[in-house]
Amino acid sequence: MQFKDFAIAEETGWSEDSRADAYIDLFAPVSDQLIPHLTSAVKVAPGKVVLDLCCGHGNAAAALSDAGATVIGLDFSAAMLARARQRVPSASFVEGDASHLPFEDDHFDAVVCNVGFGHLPDPDAVLSEIARVLRRGGMAAMTSWREPEVSPTFQIVFSAVKAHGDPSLAPPAPDFHLFSRRSLAKEALKAAGFSSPEFTDIDAEFHFADPGDFVDVFEHATVRAAMLIGAQTPAARAAIRDAMMAKVASDYNAGNGQWRVPFPATMATAVI
Numbered sequence: 001m002q003f004k005d006f007a008i009a010e011e012t013g014w015s016e017d018s019r020a021d022a023y024i025d026l027f028a029p030v031s032d033q034l035i036p037h038l039t040s041a042v043k044v045a046p047g048k049v050v051l052d053l054c055c056g057h058g059n060a061a062a063a064l065s066d067a068g069a070t071v072i073g074l075d076f077s078a079a080m081l082a083r084a085r086q087r088v089p090s091a092s093f094v095e096g097d098a099s100h101l102p103f104e105d106d107h108f109d110a111v112v113c114n115v116g117f118g119h120l121p122d123p124d125a126v127l128s129e130i131a132r133v134l135r136r137g138g139m140a141a142m143t144s145w146r147e148p149e150v151s152p153t154f155q156i157v158f159s160a161v162k163a164h165g166d167p168s169l170a171p172p173a174p175d176f177h178l179f180s181r182r183s184l185a186k187e188a189l190k191a192a193g194f195s196s197p198e199f200t201d202i203d204a205e206f207h208f209a210d211p212g213d214f215v216d217v218f219e220h221a222t223v224r225a226a227m228l229i230g231a232q233t234p235a236a237r238a239a240i241r242d243a244m245m246a247k248v249a250s251d252y253n254a255g256n257g258q259w260r261v262p263f264p265a266t267m268a269t270a271v272i
């Protein structure tokens, strides 16, 4: 399998209870900000059957279910699913891999995937699976964080790693920003059989009470960025941490004891 080391590290990382809890506390407040865009794009309504792919702790599933949809969430992390089942008893949750969906053809009216694709070793296979399980005319809506060129959050992380460590130490992996690179996304969606691709840029941001919380997000509540930071030497890690904290402290002070760091995203939608 291509990107095997990446795939193993992703599965191991997301299976940790401590990572699931850190994700919910530190990262989900920003991924939550994208969910209203997904629910409105798929025109969620009572009676619709919707798949929340890479559902994590069920934040999108909760919104879809509150809007009356029949929701199934799928994730490969038992740790995440335990939290999702507790949070959204009205939805069903299935443990499985996004590239081999355990559902019949033409089963769902819509599929959403909130910031899940950056974690997949074979995004093309997953797009084909989404196309297979959607009913004809069904819509897929997926988000990706925007690329470092326009994302203050990723600029802080990657500049610190470049300045103090070795950016090449993370295992090779597919592009993290698939849906924000529109020409790539259009090609991938077309190859999977989708039509009418549309893109919406979304402003989201982290809010912190302490600049050090930014560092905690990337060390403890992510998998892919944590792999890159964790692969550095202890001295490099300490310097990266200090550089990220200093940048947030100096450039993103919003006053009133708050730091706000923009974390823009893009939503892609397409129809099968």
Ligand SMILES: C[S@@+](CC[C@H](N)C(=O)[O-])C[C@H]1O[C@@H](n2cnc3c(N)ncnc32)[C@H](O)[C@@H]1O
Binding pocket: 010, 014, 028, 031, 032, 053, 054, 055, 056, 057, 058, 059, 060, 074, 075, 076, 077, 080, 096, 097, 098, 099, 113, 114, 115, 116, 119, 120, 121
């Ligand atoms: C960044 S979290 C997103 C969680 C949630 N959708 C949200 O909006 O916050 C990525 C999720 O994708 C799941 N995941 C990653 N690779 C997967 C795969 N191959 N199959 C199923 N789930 C996967 C992880 O377990 C994790 O819960």
